[in-house]
Amino acid sequence: MIHYEEAGTGDAVVLLHAGGMDLRSWDDQVPALSATHRVIRVDARGHGRSPTPTEPFRQCDDIAELLDHLGVRRATLVGVSMGAGAATDTALEYPRLVSGLVVSGAGTNESVFTDPWILDLQRRMAEAQQRMDAATWMELYLQVLVVGPDRTADQVDPDVLARCREMLTATVTNHVRPEAVAPTHVPGSWERLGEIGVPAMGIYGALDVTDHVAMVERFAAAVPGCALVRIDGAGHMPAMERPGAFTDAVLDLLAKVG
Numbered sequence: 001m002i003h004y005e006e007a008g009t010g011d012a013v014v015l016l017h018a019g020g021m022d023l024r025s026w027d028d029q030v031p032a033l034s035a036t037h038r039v040i041r042v043d044a045r046g047h048g049r050s051p052t053p054t055e056p057f058r059q060c061d062d063i064a065e066l067l068d069h070l071g072v073r074r075a076t077l078v079g080v081s082m083g084a085g086a087a088t089d090t091a092l093e094y095p096r097l098v099s100g101l102v103v104s105g106a107g108t109n110e111s112v113f114t115d116p117w118i119l120d121l122q123r124r125m126a127e128a129q130q131r132m133d134a135a136t137w138m139e140l141y142l143q144v145l146v147v148g149p150d151r152t153a154d155q156v157d158p159d160v161l162a163r164c165r166e167m168l169t170a171t172v173t174n175h176v177r178p179e180a181v182a183p184t185h186v187p188g189s190w191e192r193l194g195e196i197g198v199p200a201m202g203i204y205g206a207l208d209v210t211d212h213v214a215m216v217e218r219f220a221a222a223v224p225g226c227a228l229v230r231i232d233g234a235g236h237m238p239a240m241e242r243p244g245a246f247t248d249a250v251l252d253l254l255a256k257v258g
Contacts, residue, residue, distance in 0.1 A: 001069065002062050003049040004042045008034025011099070011258065012075035013250075014063065015041040016083030018105070018237065020141060020168045022048030025080070028243035029250070037254065040075070042066065044086065045183070046175045048167075053181045060089035060186065067097050076100030076257050078250055080239055081145075081212075085109025088219070089186040091196050100257035101196060102250055104203040105212050105236045107219030108189035115211045117149040134176075138168050148207045148235035160240045193222035199256040200226040203249055205234035205241065212236055227253070 005023060007030050015026040023041040033039045043050040044059055063086060067075060076099050079087035084103035091098040113119060121140055128137040146164050147153050153161060186192075202220035204213045220228040229249045234241035 002042055002045055002051075002066060004040055004066060007039045008037055010037045011254075012038045012040060012067075012070075012072045013254065014067070014075045014077050014087075015039065016059075016063070016077065016079035016086050017042075017044065017047065018081035018083055018145065020047070020145065020171050021080075021164065022167050022170065024048075024163070024167060025237070025240060029239060029247050032247045033250065033254075038072075040066075040070065040072070044082070046180060047171050052175045052177065052179075053183070054179050056181060056184055058089065058093075058185070059086035059183045060093045063087075063090045064094045064097055072097070074099040076102070076254060078102040079104070079106075081105040081236060082109065085111075085185060085189075086183075088189060088193075088196075091198070092186055092189060092192050095195070095197070098198055100198050100253055101200040101223075102203065102253055103201075103216065103219055104238060104246070105205070105208060105216065107193070107202065107215040107222075109183075109185040110187070110189050111211075112215065113211045115149075115209050118144060118209050118211055134172055138165070138172060141168065144209070145236055146241075148205075149209050150207055151235075156235075157241060160237070163240065164237065190218070190222070193219060194224065196223045199253055201229060201249060201253045202226055203229045203231060203238060203246065205236060205238040206230055206232045207235040209236070 077087035084106040202216040204216040231238040239246040
């Protein structure tokens with residue numbers, strides 16, 4: 001069973017973190033959301049206090065199993081990056097369990113990258129991985145995850161950067177091993193977005209790489225009635241950089257679900 005934490009009562013909201021992070025990335029959202037809702041935040045397999053996967057698995061199956069275990073009939077799913085893709089996969093494969101959907105920084109986990117900035121970083125990350133240079137790999141990943149193409153690390157809130165570095169270090173230290181297995185995602189997810197029939201919202205940080213912004217816009221255009229929210233002053237992790245604006249957007253969506 002994957003690790004989770006709960007707070008509050010009421011209709012359920014499930015918070016799904018980005019790749020390399022863990023449920024601590026939602027610390028700023030829990031107080032406001034749990035005042036009116038049952039908030040369930042999850043460590044994906046291979047992250048936080050969940051087990052390291054060594055056999056094929058799908059994150060959407062883990063989410064469905066957890067909700068059934070907790071007796072949650074339906075929940076609003078809120079995901080960032082990898083967590084956004086997991087939320088979308090769950091809405092497609094288990095629509096009975098999903099009452100609302102918020103994605104940030106991605107639309108599905110079938111990512112499409114064309115921006116030269118991120119392609120160069122991905123190349124350098126692959127080279128660092130081949131050298132088994134974890135320190136360089138993590139610093140490059142933080143460029144994608146937090147900093148973005150239009151600013152430097154010293155222009156990012158140092159507390160946000162430190163929290164992300166702490167979570168990423170824990171993930172690499174505790175879960176990166178030769179036998180670890182990456183999740184399998186739902187194929188053809190972009191073409192199936194029209195199946196989603198619940199209130200939905202796409203959120204992106206104005207300082208994120210163009211590919212991530214484009215994927216959120218593509219999601220919003222494909223899901224019927226989906227709202228699109230831009231958060232200024234944030235990159236790929238607006239829930240951490242602009243927690244108030246992000247939480248307000250989620251509360252707006254939850255009002256439609258209610």
